[in-house]
Amino acid sequence: MRAVVYQKPFSVSVDQVPKPTILHPDDVIVKVTTTCICGSDLHMYEGRTAAKPGIIFGHENMGIVDEVGSGVTLLKKDDRVVMPFNVACGRCTNCEEGRTAFCTIVNPGFGYVAMGPYSGGQAEYVRVPFADFNALVLPPGIEHEEDFALLADIFPTGWHGVQLSGFRPGESIVVFGAGPVGLMAAYSAIIRGASDVFVVDRVPERLEKAKEIGAIPIDFSTSDPVDQIINIRGGKEVDRGVDAVGYQAVSGDGKTEQPNVVLEALIRVVRPTGGLGIPGLYVPSDPGAPDSAAAQGYISFPFGKLFEKGLSLGTGQCNVKAYNRYLRDLIISGRAKPSFVVSHNLKLDSAAEAYEKFDKRIDGYTKVLLHP
Missing domain, CATH: 3.90.180.10 (Medium-chain alcohol dehydrogenases, catalytic domain)
Structure with missing residues (x-):
């Protein structure tokens, strides 16, 4: 065959x-x-x-x-x-x-x-x-x-990302990554009754897809996405966040790999006692990692702020x-x-x-x- x-x-x-x-x-x-x-x-x-x-x-x-x-x-x-x-x-x-x-x-x-x-x-x-x-x-x-x-x-995985975040109907949510899984997470949140759904990406076709389903597209290549979202919401953070990017996340230029950039943004943009769902793939070893720590699956992020805000965290592949x-x-x-x-x-x-x-x-x- x-x-x-x-x-x-x-x-x-x-x-x-x-x-x-x-x-x-x-x-x-x-x-x-x-x-x-x-x-x-x-x-x-x-x-x-x-x-x-x-x-x-x-x-x-x-x-x-x-x-x-x-x-x-x-x-x-x-x-x-x-x-x-x-x-x-x-x-x-x-x-x-x-x-x-x-x-x-x-x-x-x-x-x-x-x-x-x-x-x-x-x-x-x-x-x-x-x-x-x-x-x-x-x-x-x-x-x-x-x-x-x-x-x-991708449909179950997007749904799973929303579930991992602890989402409840009527809440607001942000999804980082408008690839297929990210779009499915946004779509799942809409089906499940989200009040506001933000989708962060930099690829125009992906952001347009997000807009077509009723989400609010956020282009992180133009300025800090967290600032954009909080400004749109009149100074308020969102209730839930989903990482649909994973370990090959990039900075605003779209080229420089920064494995912790989405995790850091989620901790900033989700309200105290809110929740993070992380279906995006992270691996214990990465042959092409940008630094020696990431090569062994070690990623630095502000755990102190996560703790201070009382955020819940759900990770893992979709069941x-x-x-x-x-x-x-x-x-x-x-x-x-x-x-x-x-x-x-x-x-x-x-x-x-x-x-x-x-x-x-x-x-x-x-x-x-x-x-x-």
């Missing part, structure tokens, strides 16, 4: 690789209909993770069940399914408590790349382990294909299964249409060019869906 294979930093190719097979009775093989390029893929693409050349990319996958293992009882051939980006066993303590992003069987080290010996789904087929637990069944057909594809990661079936039903009912973030639908063979343009944030590449 064809698959997107990581060659070296800033280089992927579509190669012929062996088609996956059933390795365990709990497996299914899914014929992929849509697979997305995620901002998290760019961390690997840029050589900023432990990803090794030769791996197949792709953790946002949906398709049609093609083969079913003998131990699978809930799924059947030809079911239309979408899978969480974080594979989970469904049986360990964390899974039983709904913390599927921290499955101690599949993902004992909790690392983004080290999520078990599984090939990605930017390919014609993908093997899904623990399939009864991991695969979410969708209505048959092709309706809502773009929307459902976003249930694999997709805690949200995805409910978000699926919001889509089916017409209450949510997350596909507004999708900029391109491309054939799998266009992956190399799509990665390059998405990484450079050019030609309007904001969210790319690949179709094998």
Whole structure:
């Protein structure tokens, strides 16, 4: 089959690789209909993770069940399914408590790349382990294909960021980063009844998307974003904040990496006893970090001010299964249409060019869906 294979930093190719097979009775093989390029893929693409050349990319996958293992009882051939980006066993303590992003069987080290010996789904087929637990069944057909594809990661992750912040209906919130996850966080806050939603970024197309959904765009390349927000609010801070940027945050020039810049801004802009949700990716080691401390996952930020303001802090990958079936039903009912973030639908063979343009944030590449 064809698959997107990581060659070296800033280089992927579509190669012929062996088609996956059933390795365990709990497996299914899914014929992929849509697979997305995620901002998290760019961390690997840029050589900023432990990803090794030769791996197949792709953790946002949906398709049609093609083969079913003998131990699978809930799924059947030809079911239309979408899978969480974080594979989970469904049986360990964390899974039983709904913390599927921290499955101690599949993902004992909790690392983004080290999520078990599984090939990605930017390919014609993908093997899904623990399939009864991991695969979410969708209505048959092709309706809502773009929307459902976003249930694999970014819609639940955006929702999770808002949840981590402790948000309550009627509160104000700021989201740093207007990439796909940041836009999903803003959209989730709007769906959940936020009074004001601010979105901070510097890319015009992203800020325009934020404005289109009813958020207030803040361009941090023009001046300090915290000052802008507090000025708009007549001197008041916001109730909640979400970091949808992570460890490759940049200063106002858009080029200089400053891993702590978003964390510092959130601590300044959120009111005393407010909350911070941090779904943006931070890693314990970064080969391309701007300094030796950040290379080992150490980031300096004003913890004293965090303590003084009594801020709560929630972090970590999204427990997709805690949200995805409910978000699926919001889509089916017409209450949510997350596909507004999708900029391109491309054939799998266009992956190399799509990665390059998405990484450079050019030609309007904001969210790319690949179709094998």
